[in-house]
Amino acid sequence: MTSIAHQTAPPGRTMERTTDPAPVPQVLQGLTAVVTGGSAGLGRHLAKGFLAAGARVMCAARGAGDVMDLLADHEDRAAFLSADVRDPDSLQRLMSETAERFGGIDIVVANAGITRNGGVSRLSPQDWREVMNTNVDGVFHTVRAALPHLERSGGSMLTVSSAMASRAVPGASAYAASKAAIEAFTRCCAVEFAPRGIRVNSLSPGILNTGMGEIVGADERLRALYWPRMLAGRAGTAQEAVDAAVFLVSPAASYVNGHVLEVNGGLM
Ligand SMILES: NC(=O)c1ccc[n+]([C@@H]2O[C@H](COP(=O)([O-])OP(=O)(O)OC[C@H]3O[C@@H](n4cnc5c(N)ncnc54)[C@H](OP(=O)(O)O)[C@@H]3O)[C@@H](O)[C@H]2O)c1
DSSP states (O other), rough: OOOOEEEOOOOOOOEEEOOOOOOOOTTTOOOEEEETTTSSHHHHEEEEEEEEOOOOOEEEEEOOTTTTTHHHHTTTTEEEEETTTTTTTHHHHHHHHHEEEEEEOOEEEOOOOOOOOOOOOSOOOOHHHHHIIIIIIIIHHHHHHHHHHHHHOOOOOEEEEGGGGGGOOOOOOOHHHHHHHHHHHHHHHHHHHHGGGGGEEEEEOOOOTTTTTHHHHHHHHHHHHHOOOOEEEEEEHHHHHHHHHHHHSSSSGGGGSSSEEEEEEEEE
């Protein structure tokens, strides 16, 4: 059994969980997952967590980033394919090559995302378009390409939103709007695909100590903006987001559909 220890933390703050190296429950054993944006940050952690839970994993991004070391440790059930979520053909290829290699697809995580910060009057139309192309169109293309495969397996989709979908801070308009669109799209997909046996949920992290969250944590001005609003009083670990994602795509969440799960340490 996994024992859970807690670090000390100030009263009223939630503590970071640490676990002993006990075996991870194999809740994704025999399932194949595709993770877009799987080369870095949260996506790389998701791939690692899914592999630890027994899944076969296809990581996809435009470049392999720092994921190759992870894949080398799991050669038989992990691979990387280059794909650009802004390009529907690239995603069709990703899904068909994954299905061919691993014999089908059970889980698709539309995780790839970018941000461009800046006040509305300073944000260029190109930056706005780039965020929408990657975050919104990218999720749409990913879901469409995944659909026939998940229909065959009765699998599940997970989009990746953000706490910014329902909160406002200066300079985050394009990113926040894109994430709100993802949440609305997720709910519509859940309604549409339920008759085909596919669940669609969204993971909504707050500020994590990986990927774009690291930049927030390193910036004094941004820390002053966010930290007082977090009940946990700290950034989330990648593992805390991964644990929630593993649950949402696993059979344990068979009765969870159309849900946006916030993992943000109680961001107010
Ligand atoms: N980290 C956080 O604190 C946090 C909090 C809330 C939500 N999120 C969400 O979590 C997701 C991952 O964020 P992150 O922090 O891990 O970001 P990250 O470290 O910048 O990683 C982004 C990943 O997406 C890929 N990507 C970007 N554009 C792409 C494209 N056009 N096609 C395919 N892949 C593309 C990148 O690889 P290439 O550039 O090589 O393509 C990379 O693998 C995003 O949706 C983000 O909004 C993160």
